[in-house]
Amino acid sequence: MKKSIALLPGDGIGKEVVEATVEILKAIGEQFNHQFQFNYGLIGGDAIDQKGNPLPEETIAICKESDAIILGAVGGPKWDHNPVELRPERGLLALRKELDLFANLRPIKTFESLLDSSPLKKEYVDGVDFVIVRELTGGLYFGKPSERIVRDGEDAVVDTLLYKRYEIERILVSAFEIAQKRRKHVTSVDKANVLESSRVWREVAEEVAARYPDVTLEHMLVDNAAMQLIRSPRQFDVIATENMFGDILSDEASMITGSLGMLSSASLSSGGLHLYEPVHGSAPDIAGQNIANPIATILSAATLLRQSFGLEEEAKAIEKAVENVLNSGKRTADLAEGGKSISTKQMSEEIINALADDQDIINIIETYS
Ligand SMILES: NC(=O)C1=CN([C@@H]2O[C@H](COP(=O)(O)OP(=O)(O)OC[C@H]3O[C@@H](n4cnc5c(N)ncnc54)[C@H](O)[C@@H]3O)[C@@H](O)[C@H]2O)C=CC1
Ligand SMILES: CC(C)CC(=O)C(=O)O
Numbered sequence: 001m002k003k004s005i006a007l008l009p010g011d012g013i014g015k016e017v018v019e020a021t022v023e024i025l026k027a028i029g030e031q032f033n034h035q036f037q038f039n040y041g042l043i044g045g046d047a048i049d050q051k052g053n054p055l056p057e058e059t060i061a062i063c064k065e066s067d068a069i070i071l072g073a074v075g076g077p078k079w080d081h082n083p084v085e086l087r088p089e090r091g092l093l094a095l096r097k098e099l100d101l102f103a104n105l106r107p108i109k110t111f112e113s114l115l116d117s118s119p120l121k122k123e124y125v126d127g128v129d130f131v132i133v134r135e136l137t138g139g140l141y142f143g144k145p146s147e148r149i150v151r152d153g154e155d156a157v158v159d160t161l162l163y164k165r166y167e168i169e170r171i172l173v174s175a176f177e178i179a180q181k182r183r184k185h186v187t188s189v190d191k192a193n194v195l196e197s198s199r200v201w202r203e204v205a206e207e208v209a210a211r212y213p214d215v216t217l218e219h220m221l222v223d224n225a226a227m228q229l230i231r232s233p234r235q236f237d238v239i240a241t242e243n244m245f246g247d248i249l250s251d252e253a254s255m256i257t258g259s260l261g262m263l264s265s266a267s268l269s270s271g272g273l274h275l276y277e278p279v280h281g282s283a284p285d286i287a288g289q290n291i292a293n294p295i296a297t298i299l300s301a302a303t304l305l306r307q308s309f310g311l312e313e314e315a316k317a318i319e320k321a322v323e324n325v326l327n328s329g330k331r332t333a334d335l336a337e338g339g340k341s342i343s344t345k346q347m348s349e350e351i352i353n354a355l356a357d358d359q360d361i362i363n364i365i366e367t368y369s
């Protein structure tokens, strides 16, 4: 198979985890005889420094000419005091809007060998397997006005939470479609006791639920949801929520797996050009040290192969290789609890070695060759 992938490493550890992931894709391409062409683009802080724009036109063009996109992360202290339109994060938000990447799927599934790495009790996290379906192109991060103003003669500030009804409907439809293929339970998370947008969200959730009689709908207020994620995370199957709530809850949920560096995500578009990105950011505190955990990005790439290219065996091979490496006790620093750890590059090499050693893959390749 010949396919092109746009690579937007971005800033900080974004560069390191994308580089580690490219090595995995090259290895899987060689093993399964696929030709993946990589098209690099600038986004975020680097793009501001080199082009004066966090999302240059060339980057949008590179994405649109590709079959799928992998993004690392954007941001860093260097640009923290820039005016808002020259913040690296603006580049990512603009790309999500430009490509209508409205559905961000963030699976939270524990690995057997990492049960002790979670700060939560092992018996609570064992068997956790749910997905956060986060709306990604609306809500507070996109509403206008978003500015400093003067109100009643006082300095004030306004951010706007705006959703069109169809935006709420389509993300809930995505959540119900996903739930139908899973354990058929949607927890719709909102703040309907306070926010009008959440009241409409609830109404739409009820309407959509009526079209999926085999799926159970439960409403949960976001503050309770934040607590339930810690108290009994196994209760969740699909969590459907708006942009900011999903952003916050997913970082919280990452600790069920042991590290933010483990959480992959897929940002799906209405147009079919999807973007795959880790849940974490550019981690300036560890950037440039070759110690970041690349697994979130590597698992995002596995989802890309499955979702965008239909390469199920290849996706499974990567997921199994990651599991085998973790089972062998190898850990990056975030999971090593002060013990022996391996670098970002070494983790990538270990996963490549595990791919090469996997007898199932060798059998598949022999069957197809
Ligand atoms: N998708 C994106 O591009 C995102 C960008 N950001 C940006 O990233 C910058 C840093 O934000 P933070 O709040 O520090 O969030 P962050 O997600 O970058 O880091 C939070 C903490 O988790 C650790 N961490 C994150 N990913 C890791 C990995 N793969 N391996 C090991 N440890 C990892 C970091 O070292 C840090 O201690 C900011 O500029 C922020 O706006 C934040 C979140 C998402
Ligand atoms: C630019 C931010 C909204 C990125 C982020 O925190 C996320 O998507 O999880």
Ligand SMILES: [Mg+2]
Binding pocket: 247, 248, 251, 279
């Ligand atoms: Mg986030």
